[in-house]
Amino acid sequence: MNDPSPTFKDTDYLKLQKLLATTPNNTKLYQVIVDEPFKYKVESALLLLGIVVLLLANKKTSSIDRVALSNTSLAKDTTKVSVKRFEDIKIPLDHPDNAIAKAILSGKHQDVTDWDYLFMPALTAKQARLNQAGGGIGYSCVYPLVGLKDGGALIFSYYLFAGKLQFAQRDFMRKYSSLVTNSLKQLGL
Numbered sequence: 001m002n003d004p005s006p007t008f009k010d011t012d013y014l015k016l017q018k019l020l021a022t023t024p025n026n027t028k029l030y031q032v033i034v035d036e037p038f039k040y041k042v043e044s045a046l047l048l049l050g051i052v053v054l055l056l057a058n059k060k061t062s063s064i065d066r067v068a069l070s071n072t073s074l075a076k077d078t079t080k081v082s083v084k085r086f087e088d089i090k091i092p093l094d095h096p097d098n099a100i101a102k103a104i105l106s107g108k109h110q111d112v113t114d115w116d117y118l119f120m121p122a123l124t125a126k127q128a129r130l131n132q133a134g135g136g137i138g139y140s141c142v143y144p145l146v147g148l149k150d151g152g153a154l155i156f157s158y159y160l161f162a163g164k165l166q167f168a169q170r171d172f173m174r175k176y177s178s179l180v181t182n183s184l185k186q187l188g189l
Helices: 010-022 026-039 041-047 073-081 099-106 125-135 167-186
Strands: 049-058 063-069 110-112 139-144 152-158
Touching: 010 026, 010 167, 026 041, 026 049, 026 063, 026 167, 041 049, 041 167, 049 073, 049 167, 063 099, 073 125, 099 110, 099 139, 099 152, 139 167, 152 167
Parallel strands: none
Antiparallel strands: 049 063, 049 152, 110 139, 139 152
């Protein structure tokens, strides 16, 4: 029996690869990275993808910087209720319990159902969970961008629970993270 789960086609990944390779500057590229999956409206809707965040490790400050947030209604809803602006949320690179720090340092993706693990220690658990509820997110996954000079990660947030995750979502996150890593490495990051 065929797997009925939605998926990005190889041709879509080739289009994305070309777009990422031809985007003219870092700031614009960062925004393209978090917005482009949502231009494939059917695929992103069927994957139940709600938000993508790009984070880069900053070795000078020993922190993880949030550099781009997708321009989706769910992302806007989280920023409306947040006590801190998106770009003001800094996470120590070596924080032992933060899922982003763990992903970057270990090179392994981290599953998150409680946003406290994405925002600690910058926000309290209550503040982090309010952000999560504002976006209606049930599950997020932090994928490390393995091979970047200082490290980085993508957060993929879905409006579904972890138990409902299918192969299609995992396959998308793995392939997309690889595409993004290759694009950022070409910039010398």
